[in-house]
């Protein structure tokens with residue numbers, strides 16, 4: 001018998017919140033996985049702190065509700081303790097790009113085999129509207145009534161520079177594409193990073209802005225690093241420019257977990273094994 005993947009917990013997200021799209025997309029992906037015979041007992045979802053994090057209460061699977069910015073260290077520990085697990089992180093933009101930024105960079109550098117989903121609403125929604133690292137220049141919120149003087153950074157460029165092996169951007173109002181990006185990210189062997197432009201209906205509703213700018217990247221060569229950089233720079237989270245959605249970059253590369261699990265070998269055997277892994281990925 002398949003289980004109900006939505007828990008009975010009272011849902012306190014605001015009406016129109018993009019978190020619903022991510023929750024239901026994940027639910028549908030997991031339901032198909034279960035129907036196809038893969039047990040959901042091997043799936044763990046790790047969330048941080050913020051509106052997004054309540055997904056850990058609302059999805060009826062194994063979940064860990066962690067500290068602010070600490071999804072990746074917990075997910076890394078889970079994966080190393082049990083490499084058979086499918087580990088999915090859900091983090092907010094404050095979580096992933098502020099408090100947890102160093103963890104994000106090192107997860108990409110190591111290529112740990114986990115999936116990182118960033119609910120990027122470009123505002124601290126749970127605390128009622130302060131600016132985050134991806135809020136645009138001049139954003140007026142509770143902590144910046146005269147407008148932020150900071151320029152946003154571009155997480156896709158950062159992930160390209162840090163070594164992530166699957167880099168994609170989705171949007172909570174393009175659900176079929178979002179489902180495809182998350183499904184591919186979970187199937188990817190290595191660090192999969194999916195930045196999702198998520199609507200915050202209450203404190204930064206960008207629906208009109210995104211609707212008039214997003215386009216589908218299909219046809220783009222996902223193995224071309226230079227082109228991925230150019231596409232990532234096309235829209236820098238601040239300018240008025242077309243916003244590409246889809247997979248920007250993908251490559252095969254040995255993962256941190258497979259490189260680490262050679263402890264029973266002699267130092268020479270271990271060095272050879274690691275070299276072989278890199279050779280095989282060329």
Ligand code: SF4
Nearest residue numbers: 014017051125200201
């Ligand atoms: Fe969603 Fe924004 Fe409401 Fe948080 S504050 S639940 S992100 S709409």
